Amino acid sequence: MLLQGRICAVTGAASERGLGRATARLFAEHGAKVAILDLDENAAKAAAAAIGPEHRGYACNVTDKAACLAAAERILADFGRIDVLVNNAGITQPIKTLDITPENYEAVTDVSLRGTLYMSQAAIPAMQKAGGGAIVCMSSVSAQRGGGVFGGPHYSAAKAGVLGLARAMARELGPSGIRVNSITPGLIQTDITQGKLSPEMKAEILKGIPLNRLGDAIDVARICLFLASDLSSYVTGATIDVNGGMLIH
Ligand code: NAD
Numbered sequence: 001m002l003l004q005g006r007i008c009a010v011t012g013a014a015s016e017r018g019l020g021r022a023t024a025r026l027f028a029e030h031g032a033k034v035a036i037l038d039l040d041e042n043a044a045k046a047a048a049a050a051i052g053p054e055h056r057g058y059a060c061n062v063t064d065k066a067a068c069l070a071a072a073e074r075i076l077a078d079f080g081r082i083d084v085l086v087n088n089a090g091i092t093q094p095i096k097t098l099d100i101t102p103e104n105y106e107a108v109t110d111v112s113l114r115g116t117l118y119m120s121q122a123a124i125p126a127m128q129k130a131g132g133g134a135i136v137c138m139s140s141v142s143a144q145r146g147g148g149v150f151g152g153p154h155y156s157a158a159k160a161g162v163l164g165l166a167r168a169m170a171r172e173l174g175p176s177g178i179r180v181n182s183i184t185p186g187l188i189q190t191d192i193t194q195g196k197l198s199p200e201m202k203a204e205i206l207k208g209i210p211l212n213r214l215g216d217a218i219d220v221a222r223i224c225l226f227l228a229s230d231l232s233s234y235v236t237g238a239t240i241d242v243n244g245g246m247l248i249h
Pocket residue numbers: 011012013014015016017018019020037038039060061062063088089090091092111112115138139140141184185186187188189190191192193
């Protein structure tokens with residue numbers, strides 16, 4: 001029980017096969033009470049109920065600062081604290097540099113980068129008041145190797161921005177007892193690719209993965225658990241790769 005009694009907010013955790021949902025489930029198994037934040041209130045509530053009766057779901061579009069502040073208020077009203085925040089919400093688009101429209105750029109950078117800032121801003125005051133907390137930010141191997149396997153350059157840019165934001169927050173918030181770390185997953189089997197990843201593409205990608213399999217959501221959830229819990233009590237500003245060896249650096 002690594003998170004007994006902790007209040008943990010996870011953004012983008014409604015998606016059934018997603019990294020956020022797997023993380024929320026694992027946190028609950030470790031004794032946490034989980035707040036699931038996602039675009040649709042009913043979907044967030046259903047996801048929370050699927051994990052157990054003591055968890056809650058809230059509508060929160062992380063690109064909207066007022067919505068982030070309102071969600072944090074609701075979590076505080078229901079649970080009284082926010083000990084852990086996982087900035088997981090993200091979208092991707094498989095398009096090339098010259099095809100990125102202003103709308104594409106805004107959509108992708110808004111969710112991952114602006115959303116990570118806004119939701120952190122919403123949770124940090126409660127963590128400061130409580131004397132500490134842990135923030136985990138979901139980046140991507142795409143930020144490190146110049147394109148992952150699916151997202152376009154604007155996705156790489158957004159996820160590289162997440163790493164910079166997380167490291168700067170780690171430096172600034174360390175004295176408040178708040179640890180901020182990032183995860184850089186490789187290709188994990190979720191619905192983010194919306195069925196656009198063909199078996200041929202997968203086979204090609206596997207050739208470059210030493211562990212010889214695509215990742216499962218639980219592989220990432222376990223690293224979220226490590227970074228959220230006291231197992232990582234002296235770790236801040238770190239980036240942990242969960243990529244099967246796809247990028248070794
Ligand atoms: P997913 O599509 O299964 O889940 C993403 C969730 O985010 C969905 O529930 C969606 O409703 C929610 N969401 C989208 N926009 C939102 C917004 N504005 N506000 C709140 N919620 C919003 O995706 P996933 O594969 O579980 O990805 C989770 C995170 O991991 C993302 O940040 C993604 O970029 C990152 N990531 C995924 C992979 C992978 O291979 N799956 C690899 C590297 C990084």
